[in-house]
Amino acid sequence: MVPPLPSPRPHPLNPMHHQLRLHGPRRQLPPRRRRISRHGPLPRRDPRLHSSLRRRLRQHRNPLRSMAWVLDPVAVSASEFRMRACLGLLELRPTVIRGNASEILGLAGAQRIQSSKGADSSHESLDAMDAAKSLALKTGAIVAVSGAVDFITDGSRAVGAHNGVPMMQKITATGCTVTALIAAFVAVVPSNAFEAAACALSIFGLAGELGMDMARGPASLRMHMIDSLYSLNEETVISRVRIASL
């Protein structure tokens, strides 16, 4: 059985955003919280910031501010450029931030982690719980941390998504894939991004479990996992998804 999720908080439509021209599903914005004042806004003329990103930041009626979207801060701690770009994107208020423990720790502290090993995590996912909650409170985003145990937090609540198999972490780009799946789920119910992200992480893990029954290694797991994701039915999802409060 799927354990009942904590009931979602109401997200009143923010009147500030009523006049925006929309290019995607309307985002039900949570009440604004404290901005990332600790780091200050991005310098506007920083030459290292990609010009199209800078242009978007300048736009008052920024479409990203009114759409549901997911930020995946890949290897954010690996370079100054990546950190700066991700901090700029945080200003555009992502609906969900999905990263591994190292990425969330790095982004929450706005610090490069010296021992950073490219895009792979060097931390256990639950080590990032405090950082994830703090990042969620600062940015208003749902923060999803994937790892041996996936968890999702909005700053106050936190649930764990317990499906999955260890070999999934041996497949390049599983993180990117689950980010894309979260985006698909959130696009369906942007006002319940917390639940959508938790379901996406669990169902992706479930596809990994089903694929593992047929796999002989990471390459066949990758194939069987995609096949399983395609073939999932409601009964399997309801009986096998495991989401629980942390």
Next chain:
Amino acid sequence: MVPPLPSPRPHPLNPMHHQLRLHGPRRQLPPRRRRISRHGPLPRRDPRLHSSLRRRLRQHRNPLRSMAWVLDPVAVSASEFRMRACLGLLELRPTVIRGNASEILGLAGAQRIQSSKGADSSHESLDAMDAAKSLALKTGAIVAVSGAVDFITDGSRAVGAHNGVPMMQKITATGCTVTALIAAFVAVVPSNAFEAAACALSIFGLAGELGMDMARGPASLRMHMIDSLYSLNEETVISRVRIASL
């Protein structure tokens, strides 16, 4: 049985092209038809046009004009840049143009389609029949439209390639793959590009049918389809390829 194809029209060698230095299989050019006068030539100094493309357009003895090559107008309707680049490439007289229905409709009308969804078609393939014939007549190219039913036209004749399975459309880059296969087939018999394109589309669809016998979803279909393409023999091709006049 493979239905007999309409016999190919004679393609007299165009004396205009005898002096060209060739870098590939000599293309048997059909008699020149009306140029794409409706759109006019590309402005030469358009800053948005890639400089290497502009340089090629200026070359009088352009090798692309004398070689067999295939244009795949990926998501041509999705941006002004893509449309402009594809119209410029049309000037270089592709031997074959391969696209989905939305791409061929967009390219034939030289118009952006507002409902364009990236690289995926939002039209049925046969909706594009008139546009495909008109595009073939305007450009002198064979036009191949892939979809639930693939068809190939040179402006007067049209044949359907009826092999294939619906799940092939769930695999990213099947369109690009069949374009590459058409190029391989056309390179063998550049003077019979119509027949070559029809055979390539059918045989690719047949590989999909054979792969489907072993597949459990899109990921394993992709693998089994490539394996089947590798293992095809003459007997299977002759007994199972289905090409018919439309």
Next chain:
Amino acid sequence: MVPPLPSPRPHPLNPMHHQLRLHGPRRQLPPRRRRISRHGPLPRRDPRLHSSLRRRLRQHRNPLRSMAWVLDPVAVSASEFRMRACLGLLELRPTVIRGNASEILGLAGAQRIQSSKGADSSHESLDAMDAAKSLALKTGAIVAVSGAVDFITDGSRAVGAHNGVPMMQKITATGCTVTALIAAFVAVVPSNAFEAAACALSIFGLAGELGMDMARGPASLRMHMIDSLYSLNEETVISRVRIASL
């Protein structure tokens, strides 16, 4: 049984390199040999040379000079730009150079091969033996040539790695993959790069042999080969790896 490898020559630590700041496993440099004087140094201001590469070449305390790394001169003969870039990288003293016969012949002669067919070899691997030995002597690198028979040379010794199946050459990027595997092996024992490269090539070929038992074509071979690489155990490696002096 693995035939005993010729015992490695001693590689005394080069005192010139003691002061370098290291960012990776310390490379045990062989005594310096003749530099690639035949071609002369790269012109410093060549506009076609990528600026970051030029900057690195200027750095006296270049980290690449003190780390173990592998150069894969992909399609080096296909363009002047590629040749120039690879010759520049040779100045940074790669630990291992891995290419197919055409690439090693091209790089050793610093010449474009006119019949070059992109990244695929148009030569048998053993045709490149003399070129590989000469390249190894000139650059101080171990040179590994992959093909129907893989071989590895340091300029004086040469061993063949006889594992593998022909269908591996039908899989795009097997060359890149084995280069990455060599880099992983060399990172473990940078002072024995010759042995590490030979083992990497053999074990990759062995994974191909094991994968071939289950494969129906190139696409499933690719998958089963990666799975086999993941599942290899010491017993299988010791009983099946075939490395022999040439």
